[in-house]
Amino acid sequence: xxxxxxxxxxxxxxxxxxxxxxxxxxxxxxxxxxxxxxxxxxxxxxxxxxxxxxxxxxxxxxxxxxxxxxxxxxxxxxxxxxxxxxxxxxxxxxxxxxxxxxxxxxx
Amino acid sequence: xxxxxxxxxxxxxxxxxxxxxxxxxxxxxxxxxxxxxxxxxxxxxxxxxxxxxxxxxxxxxxxxxxxxxxxxxxxxxxxxxxxxxxxxxxxxxxxxxxxxxxxxxxxxxxxxxxxxxxxxxxxx
Numbered sequence: 001x002x003x004x005x006x007x008x009x010x011x012x013x014x015x016x017x018x019x020x021x022x023x024x025x026x027x028x029x030x031x032x033x034x035x036x037x038x039x040x041x042x043x044x045x046x047x048x049x050x051x052x053x054x055x056x057x058x059x060x061x062x063x064x065x066x067x068x069x070x071x072x073x074x075x076x077x078x079x080x081x082x083x084x085x086x087x088x089x090x091x092x093x094x095x096x097x098x099x100x101x102x103x104x105x106x107x
Numbered sequence: 108x109x110x111x112x113x114x115x116x117x118x119x120x121x122x123x124x125x126x127x128x129x130x131x132x133x134x135x136x137x138x139x140x141x142x143x144x145x146x147x148x149x150x151x152x153x154x155x156x157x158x159x160x161x162x163x164x165x166x167x168x169x170x171x172x173x174x175x176x177x178x179x180x181x182x183x184x185x186x187x188x189x190x191x192x193x194x195x196x197x198x199x200x201x202x203x204x205x206x207x208x209x210x211x212x213x214x215x216x217x218x219x220x221x222x223x224x225x226x227x228x229x230x231x
Contacts, residue, residue, distance in 0.1 A: 091216035
């Protein structure tokens with residue numbers, strides 16, 4: 001089973017700042033990685049799939065990169081609505097696994 | 108636009124079977140391009156994939172949690188446009204928010220449609 005490690009666990013930032021979130025896989029997952037955003041009391045929302053493709057309706061300030069074992073989600077300029085928890089998810093094969101999440105909070 | 112809606116009891120007694128259903132509207136279950144699955148999230152915790160099923164009947168379950176795998180059955184009923192989760196012999200550790208999802212059966216197998224989630228508490 002592939003383990004995804006997200007870092008840092010928490011980021012304290014101000015609106016307008018650039019954010020870089022990391023997701024590291026224990027084995028090569030090629031580009032089979034997705035990112036999700038979850039706000040309190042809501043279901044997760046797909047942001048990025050196949051490492052770098054933005055899902056429908058996702059603002060251009062969100063971008064994903066990486067391949068193999070190291071992946072990054074970047075938010076170019078934090079908006080107030082971006083404060084949330086972000087999860088990565090891999091599919092090299094079944095089972096699907098998620099990272100533990102990174103919380104982006106207001107500084 | 109496809110929408111998913113979970114339904115089922117909010118309270119289940121220990122050792123009983125949890126049964127949840129996910130109703131699908133605005134689309135069809137009968138496509139090989141997608142799978143239908145269940146994710147859960149324990150209070151204050153991360154996301155745990157439980158399992159997924161194709162309309163053809165092929166199913167895949169987590170083996171990260173052997174205790175969970177041996178108790179889970181996921182099925183798809185294309186005629187009723189719903190799919191279901193049955194989790195037997197529940198304990199307090201199964202208390203969580205349960206989400207049903209649609210996933211793409213290619214690439215990162217990403218989940219693009221989520222239900223709102225239903226809270227299940229296991230308690231006597």
